[in-house]
Every structure is written in C-alpha cells, then in structure tokens.
Amino acid sequence: MSLDTKRIVIALLSAAFVLSLLFVQWMEVSRRREEAGLSEPHVAVPASSENCVACHAQVTPGVVDHWNGSTHAEKGVGCTECHRADPGDADAFDHYGQVIAAVVTPLDCAACHRDVFDEFERSHHAKGGNILASLDNRLAETIEGNRAPFDPHSPTPGMGVSQVNGMASVAIGCLQCHGSKVALHATDGGKITVDELKPGPDGKPTDLQALGRIRKDANGKPVLHPDTWPNTGIGRINLDGSLGSCSACHSRHDFSPRRARQPENCGKCHLGPDHPQKEIYEESKHGVAYRDLRETSMHLDADSWVLGRDYSAAPTCATCHMSGNVRNGGRITHDPGERISWTNRPPVSLLMDTDVNHAVIREADPARRAALTTDSWQDKRNRMREVCSVCHTSDYVNNFYKQYDDFVVLYNEKFAKPGQDIIGALRANGLLTAPDFDEEIEWTWYYLWHHEGRRARHGASMMAPDYAHWHGMFEVAERFYQELIPQARELARRAADEGRNREAAAVTAVIDGILARPEHQWQGQ
C-alpha cells in the first residue's frame, strides 16, 4: 500500500472514529432524555419473551402496555424472567412451550433482588397474613360472615345462588391488604396450600402426594382457589413458602418507582377508621407541602431519589419509612419497622425493642430485656432521626420526639392500661362471656383502642393535630368516660343483682381504683 493510499485510509478511519464518538454522544443524550422523562424509554424485549409480548399485546394489551413503561422493559427483563417456573412447582403449567406460573412470589423476585427480599421477609409487612388469631379476623370471618358456607334464605333474581360464601368479606376485604394464603383446588374438593406442599428453602414442594392431588383444568393448568387469588396483600402466604407480594406496593406490570414513592400507594390499606395514616399525612405539614409541590419539586420520576440530594420539598411515607437520605448514605430499606420506635398497633403502645426474630419484646425486666434485644427502639429512632435531620435541627427533632413520647405515654397510662384492666377484671370475674364481640362493652373497648386510640397515636406520630386530638384523644376520652366506665358499672350492677356480689365488688373496686387516680379526679371537682 502506497503512502498516499495509507493517508486516505487514515482519513477515512478517522472520520469513522469521529462518527462512532458522535454516535456515543447521541446514545448518552438519548439516555439522559429518557431519564428526565423527555422521551419514551427504549424497550428491549428478550428473545424468550418475544412470543409472549406478541400474543399478549392482542389478548391483554394493558399488561404489555404497562410492562412497556417499566424499568424491566428498559433493562430487558421480560415475561419469562419473572413467570418462569420449574415443572415440579405446584402452580407450574406449560404455556405454549414455556413452563410458567401465574403467581409471581417474592422468591421469584429474589432471583435479582435478593437484598430487598431478605429485608422484606423479616419485616412486619411480610407477616401481615398471620391474622388468623386476631380480633380483626374474628370480626370478618364470624361476625361479618360465616366460616362455613350456608344456604340462602330467598332467591336472588337473575342469579342462581345455591350457597352463600361466608368468607366473602374476608377474601375481598381483610386478605386484600393482609394477604391470602394462596391455595389451589384439590381433586377431593379441598384446598392445597403451603401447609400441604411443605416447600423446602428453595421453594420447591417436598410433599409429592399433595402435588398429585392438585386439580388441573382441561389445559393442564392448576386451578387457583378464588377465595385466595387474585390477591396482592402485603403478607400473602405463597405456595413456595415465601411471604408477601412485591406487587402490593410495586404494582404490576410497570413496577413504577414513581408510584411506590407516593402516599396514595400506601393508602390502599393505610387509611380508614382504624389506622388513617394516609389522611393523617394529608393533614400534616408534610402532606400539605407534598400536595403543593409534587409536580414541581419532588422529582418522583428520578432514577435516584435520595432525600437531601435529589429532593427535599416534602417527605412521603416512603421517604421516612423506606427511602434513602443523605444522612444514611442513601440506604433504602424494605423493612419499614427499621425506623419505627413505638408500635401503636396494640391496645397499649410498646417500645420497639426487637429480638433476633425481629419480634417486639414484651419482657419487662430490664436485664432480661436488654439480653433479648438485638435492635433497640433507640436504634430505630436514630434511623428516623437521620431522615428528620435532613430538614430539621436536632433540637427541633428531639423536642418533637418529647411531645410524641409524652402523648403516647399519656394515652397508655390514662386510658389504655386502665381500659385493659377493666376488661381484664370483667373477664377474670366471669362477667363477660367467652366469645368476643357478643357484648356491647367489647365493641366499646375495641373502638377505644383499635380505632380512636390508634388514630390519636398515629396522629401524634405524624404531626396531624386534628387526628391527635379531635379524631383521637377526644373520642378516646368520650368512649372511656361515657361508655366504657358506665357499661362496666352496669355489668357489675347486674352481677350484684344476680347475687354475684364478690365478682361485682371486685370489678367495682378496679373501676373505683382507676377513677380515684389524680388524672381522673376532674369528675369530682
């Protein structure tokens, strides 16, 4: 090759190299535009999902459309990556040559998001499905409905109803937040759940006999029980033994980080008379600021969403309980309990010293309590302080916590513990029957702590004065003085009328003892 030819080749190659750098520049600009929401993201359909996408774009276009807007689509995570199943899985079936399962569990998500899975599985959220022994559960299963199906008492014109499903309120109410125990129909008419399948740590069933009893439809697809599926409850108990449903917060199939950052997302469950966190937040200064600035300063679409760096206009539920902030190095957690120092769920609030199993410690002896504690309430509070201190001084934060602690302790000491003592005295002396909710005072007490008491404490925890006071402590006080005490005295009087003087006197002594305390003396003044 002559020198002149070489010079021409060098010139051409140089031009090609400059063009390749311009192409790189174009790619970078496109990427930035996508990140800033100025252009549609590029969708990468992996080869294994091409057939799924092509077909479902016709039969369920919404699913494909949602997925097209997801980060998964941008990163080339398709249908089979999440829905893939092993032939030995309980809910696996062949779907046009691919073995898949309809229910995607946290264990499936853990294939890529292992850290998130580990955090979530130890959280209180993951245990939401364990409501079998709770009062809420009795309300829905027994009082609102009936554990067994029963016959209708008159026809439903237009629909042939042969049996009434007594668990309907549970299935569409409680379990849609708490999570169902996912079940497959069995060939003998029963249900097959995780209890029968006995999955190992890898989620594979170990009871092959149970596997053999799964009812399948004409296409060989295992039939999911409609009382338990569809369900995106946060504590869903899955067939593979994992707990929870990632789509409870990260709605399928777009898994939008933007949505998970918004309080409306949590509002599916955290609202209403018993724990109106969503409404409480909206009333607080935090919620007011968020409502005002959400479209201008919250950067909800940003890839990185670290408080103090990417935004600081207002905190949302996610900001305080889960997201990263500049004080903690941007560390996100999927265990919202990591930053909560009081549990305001039970009748009497407890400090969140937790043990090795992440359970709240009830031990009162200080030495034994300290020995059991692996993560103290102070540790948790300090994590929350990191969030607060991005915008507030330490004096401000400390004084807020003093106000909050004082409020919770006031509720505990003036109403919750006394209420618990009165109900306890009634039970101990046989003035209440064994079943819950068959006597007026049991409803009264339930309203006091479960509805009004929680509203008050949650209102205080999230700086919503109207909920702390008018929807909270005011109603607690009214319920206590105007209903609980009179109803307890009435039960004691009736017992005395029936000749059960000792029991009546014991209950009356408890009530009088409580009302003789200085904080209740206002009545006699």
Added chain:
Amino acid sequence: MGSVSGWLGERIPLRGAELRELTNEPVPYHLKRWWWCLGGTPAYLFVVQIVTGILLAFYYKAAPETAYESVRYITEEAAFGWFIRSLHKWAAQLMIAAVVLHQMRVYFTGAYRKPREINWMVGMTLLVCTLLTGFTGYSLVYEQLSYWGATVGANITDSVPLAGGFLKSLLLGGDGYNDHTLSRFYILHAAVLPVSMLLLLMVHITLIRLQGVTEFKFKDEPQGESRTFSFFPDHFYTELIIGLSLMILLAFLATVLPATMGPKADPLTTPEVIKPEWFFYVAFRWLKLFSETAAILSMGFVLFVMFLWPFVDGWIRRRWPASEASVWIGIGGVLAIIGLTVWEAAVAH
C-alpha cells in the same frame, strides 16, 4: 516563533536530526505485511486501559459495601460511564487475546531464539501480569460471579504445595475473602500490575530496539541482502491504521454489547455454576480433570517450561538439528488450549 523555539531549544537540547534518528529505526521489509504488525496492538490496548482505568478510578470505591454500588453508578448514572466501562472491559478482552496471539506468532516464527531469550522471558512475565490484571479487574465489580470466581481462584492458590497458604493470604489479605480483599485487588489491579507492566514493556521495547526486529524472508520476496524501510512515516501510518481500526472496533463493541452487571455478591449463597473469565477456562477445565494438587503442579510445570522455552528449544535443536519439534509441540499446545477452552465453555459444570 523563532524566540520560542530558541528558548525551548536551550532547555531541551534535541535537534530535528536526532529525533529523526530516534524514530526512523530501519524496519524489516516483512513488516510491510499487515499480519506482522500486530505486536504493537497489546501496547496500544494497554494505553486505552490506562486512560479508561483512570477515568473509572474517579468513581470506583473499593470496599464490599460500596464497590457494587459504585460500579452501578458508573454504569447507570455517571455521564459516559457506561461507555468508558464498556471500553475498559472490551479492551481488556482484546488485550488478552492480542497478547496470546502475539506470543503465538513469536513462538511459531522462532523469534525467541538467540539472542532474544531474555526478551521472551520478559514477554512471558508480561503475559502473566496481563492475566493477573484481568483476574483482579473482574473481581472488582463485586457481583456474584466475580466474587465467587475470586474465592475459587484464591482456593486454587491455596492448593499450591508449600507456599499455597502464604500465596492465598497474600492475595486475599487473610484466610478468606474479607473487608481488605477488594482494596488489595484494587491496588494490584490499578497500581502494582500496571506499573510492573509498564516497566516490563520498556525493557521489552528497549531490547527490541537494541537487537532489532527478527527478519523473515518470504518466497515471493527478492532474496539476498536484507531490505528495510523507514519507521516514519510508512510504518507509523500502518500502526495508526491499526490503532484507528481498534478504536472503531472498541466503540462498536462498547455500544452494541455494553458491559452489564450481574446480581450483587452474596457471600452466603454459592451460585450453582461458577465460571471464571474465558481466558481462565483452560486452567479451570484442567483443574476439573485431575486432583487439585496434580493439576496445579502440572500447570506450574508447563508455565515453567514455557518461561524457559528458548533454552529448552536450543537444547532440542542441538540434540536433533533437523527436527521441527518446537512446531509440533506448539501445534499440540494451541490445540489443547482451544480444546479445553471450548470444552469448558460448552458445559455447565
């Protein structure tokens, strides 16, 4: 202008004629053939690695808690981070391939023979350094496969008779993978090995300049007295064309097949399949064929013989002057390397 060059000339007393003398080394005529111009390719890629490596080092944080996140930041957030990381990754792959190809060319043409034995040994050391740089660099990402690859690599080192424990401890900074391991890998990858390679390259090139490039004659060339041509501009243009082609190839690979990230390292979960980078497939397959100690001793022996090959070859040729043993041994070796690599790539375990 004249005053500036006069000022510079006083302080840097180099004249144009001396510069021409320095750059215009006579180049043997066979280097007019393109395939014989690839010796500079690894050096060129080495420069790419240094430049992209420095840019990556601005963001990389060598600690188990931060390494993966910093690589993710480079890949997903830093401006042009994905491109620089992809260039670094692909230049590494090409550099290893280029070093191996260069060494094969030197071997099969007998260019290591007297008086170039020492340069062959310098080249062998450069090969080992290149492979070690690849190994440590792969481990820095701190993803699941790279973490377990490093763990397996360290365990293999542990099996070296007598010195194994010490070597493993030297590599990991302790008995097992610990908080100091990543920073150790990082210092090896970004400082110790590149500086060593730079010094070795200087020796390598100096020896080439002192001894001259081995000359070859082809049948279609005029026989007789040796012919040469000037380094500048003729050979320089050739190298420039190769360099530009490489840059275009790298840019193509970096944009079409950019560097990705696997799941973050989880020291508590061993992946079902652990595979090193492709250039260690040979060693990995060899280890699976024999007991660990036998495999390591045999690999060490092969490496030792390769290192001293000019002298072994000299002894063979003195003993059997007509034999072409080195060619047949070389063919056998290359087939074994290709066979073991393909075998390891084709099977899951």
